[in-house]
Amino acid sequence: MAKAKARKLKLEAQDGEGEFTPRIDVEIAGIHFQNPVMTASGTFGYGQEFAHLIDLNRLGAIIVKGISADPLPGNPAPRIYETEAGMLNAIGLQNVGACTFLEEKLPFLRTLKARCIVNVFGYSTEDYVRCIEILNAGEGIDAYELNISCPNTRCGGIVYGSDPKLTEEVVAASKRAARFPLIVKLSPNVTDIGVFARAAEAAGADALSLVNTFVGMAIDIETRRPRISNLTAGLSGPAIKPVALRLVYQATQAVRIPVIGIGGITSAEDALEYLIAGAQAIQVGTANFYSPDTSLRVIDGIRDYCLRHRLHLAQLIGSLKHGVNGAGEH
Amino acid sequence: MYDEMAQVVENRPLAGRHFLLSLYSPKQARAVRPGQFAMIRLPGRSDVILRRPMSIYDVRSRDLKGGYGLERHGQRPAVLQVLYKVVGRGTRLMAELTPGDRLAVLAPLGHGFFPEEYLAQARDASEVLLVAGGIGIAALLMPARDLARQKIPQRLFFGGRSRHDLVGLSDFKPLVEAITLATEDGSRGYRGYVTAPLAQYLEQRCERRFLILACGPMAMLQVTAGLAERYNHPCLVSMENRMGCALGVCLGCSIRVQGEGHAAYERVCTEGPVFWSNHIVWDP
Structure with missing residues (x-):
């Protein structure tokens, strides 16, 4: 914290009149990111799928689809359903498994300027550790994101994310095993996010990311059957943004480690809200599905905003003022 | 596959709430092979967010004359045609499109008829x-x-x-x-x-x-x-299925096929949409 404050002061001192080039790079868990924009796990495959659509080298980081020690087939169809300003999904963490990831997916990711963060999933603490132990051999992995918040698998996932004791257990074991920094992805489906944020921090997490999806449901009234085979599913997209923003803000108030904000970001304005609330970086998720250039637009928009306000990103993060417009300073 | 903004040339109503939508998009139209599909999105809407998968019905020249194969007559395809039926929110909004409107179109997609x-x-x-x-x-x-x-x-x-x-x-x-x-x-x-x-x-x-x-x-x-x-x-x-992205990343369109473990599911958008019928597990 003191270090961050010193950096902030130094940056402020540099800003004289004339040419101003905002710095939008950020350091989290000892890793340097060229900008604070990342693509959320499960919405960006293994990166390569987007290579012909956008310039991947411009991204802050790519967070790959959740990887487990062994490959997983996923849930039966239907797995997704669009809702008002959002979508439900219950994919069931279909993935190629840690070994195939290292052999077939990582070599491409390694060639990029964007950081590579691997989302890790397991059904038991031993599973998480085993997956990390396999991935530790991967050259070019910058960090792990521990998925203890998937709402669509019967055991593991959210079970760990909704019991603070289990959160501590799986984070501590994973941290011990991990060769790379550990980001813990939290579930929003809890009563008090602060309890879980602190549990992860106490167990050694280097950073937090939140939120994963909200547990939701949809029913076809003609057939009176669920829209998703898994019955319940995770809600994402613009619909969740205000709730996710509140949770991210509360998490930043609860811990000293960096927090990465996720939830319904489709524009630079959305991202800036998270950054002002205290997130050190953000992830673009569902928008990747229908507008693959969203992350790049967010990066450009953040830079433009910083330029317009003559602020470096570090000065913007957590700069939320008290009082509302009109009631105090603007 | 190209991600383009395509202009509506015509949105012709047919019988039974069907419409034939013609989109001016030369690059995409020229790349289409039989059996491929397009993902169509109404831009600027935050309530209906996902693109909709639609079979490519035909490709035509700019004046909508001639069908697929028209390059033999010295014309090159420039228009993508999509035949759709109004069934839900997305298609209801599509029915309101008029010439000059612009749509986000990702096409052509999938393997088609190998x-x-x-x-x-x-x-x-x-x-x-x-x-x-x-x-x-x-x-x-x-x-x-x-x-x-x-x-x-x-x-x-x-x-x-x-x-x-x-x-x-x-x-x-x-x-x-x-x-x-x-x-x-x-x-x-x-x-x-x-x-x-x-x-x-x-x-x-x-x-x-x-x-x-x-x-x-x-x-x-x-x-x-x-x-x-x-x-x-x-x-x-x-095969038809709900799709989140059609880029192969959301895994929302996976269907059960012959195969074990990880190979038990394949994506309609990427491995399909056309499959040999005996490859599919019809009663999963």
């Missing part, structure tokens, strides 16, 4: 049977043109709820030897499902070898696949 493989099978067959249910007809015009150009005889079996669902017949007439129609309400052709006349046709010609191309509702495809298996004919099905 060109070499299916043409080889088609040449071996005495006849190709096109089997369509409702809006599934949209996936079959381009392969029908392909086959007609190769002088491969074909026959269309087309079913719908009522006669209003039997759209596009005039486009198929010059391409196929015969058309058999069926409607659930009996308003045209056989009363009942289209798979009934199909079963009869196959039953009476056990000694012949057909190639079946089918697109339509899941139940129709499943029965068609069953008939193909019973009479031992190769059968390609164009």
Whole structure:
């Protein structure tokens, strides 16, 4: 914290009149990111799928689809359903498994300027550790994101994310095993996010990311059957943004480690809200599905905003003022 | 595959709440192969966010004259055509489109009717049977043109709820030897499902070898696949499913196929939308 404050002061001192080039790079868990924009796990495959659509080298980081020690087939169809300003999904963490990831997916990711963060999933603490132990051999992995918040698998996932004791257990074991920094992805489906944020921090997490999806449901009234085979599913997209923003803000108030904000970001304005609330970086998720250039637009928009306000990103993060417009300073 | 903003040239209403949407997008139109699809999004809306998967019905020149294959006459395709039926929120909004409106279009997508493989099978067959249910007809015009150009005889079996669902017949007439129609309400052709006349046709010609191309509702495809298996004919099905991205990353469109573990599911958007019918697990 003191270090961050010193950096902030130094940056402020540099800003004289004339040419101003905002710095939008950020350091989290000892890793340097060229900008604070990342693509959320499960919405960006293994990166390569987007290579012909956008310039991947411009991204802050790519967070790959959740990887487990062994490959997983996923849930039966239907797995997704669009809702008002959002979508439900219950994919069931279909993935190629840690070994195939290292052999077939990582070599491409390694060639990029964007950081590579691997989302890790397991059904038991031993599973998480085993997956990390396999991935530790991967050259070019910058960090792990521990998925203890998937709402669509019967055991593991959210079970760990909704019991603070289990959160501590799986984070501590994973941290011990991990060769790379550990980001813990939290579930929003809890009563008090602060309890879980602190549990992860106490167990050694280097950073937090939140939120994963909200547990939701949809029913076809003609057939009176669920829209998703898994019955319940995770809600994402613009619909969740205000709730996710509140949770991210509360998490930043609860811990000293960096927090990465996720939830319904489709524009630079959305991202800036998270950054002002205290997130050190953000992830673009569902928008990747229908507008693959969203992350790049967010990066450009953040830079433009910083330029317009003559602020470096570090000065913007957590700069939320008290009082509302009109009631105090603007 | 290109991600483009395409301008609406025409959004022509047809019978039974069907529309034929023509989009000016030369780069995409030139790249289309039979059986591929497009993802269409209404830009600027935050309530309806996902793109919608739609079969590419046809490609035409800028003035909408001539169909797929028009490059033979010195014209190059410039317009993508999508045949859709208003069924929900997304298609209801699409029905309001007028010329000049712009849409976000990702196309062409998917494997389509694997060109070499299916043409080889088609040449071996005495006849190709096109089997369509409702809006599934949209996936079959381009392969029908392909086959007609190769002088491969074909026959269309087309079913719908009522006669209003039997759209596009005039486009198929010059391409196929015969058309058999069926409607659930009996308003045209056989009363009942289209798979009934199909079963009869196959039953009476056990000694012949057909190639079946089918697109339509899941139940129709499943029965068609069953008939193909019973009479031992190769059968390609164009599958429909909800899709999040069509880029292969959301895994929302995965369906159960023959295979174990991780190989038990394949993506309609990437490995499909066309599959050999015996590759699919119809009762997962």
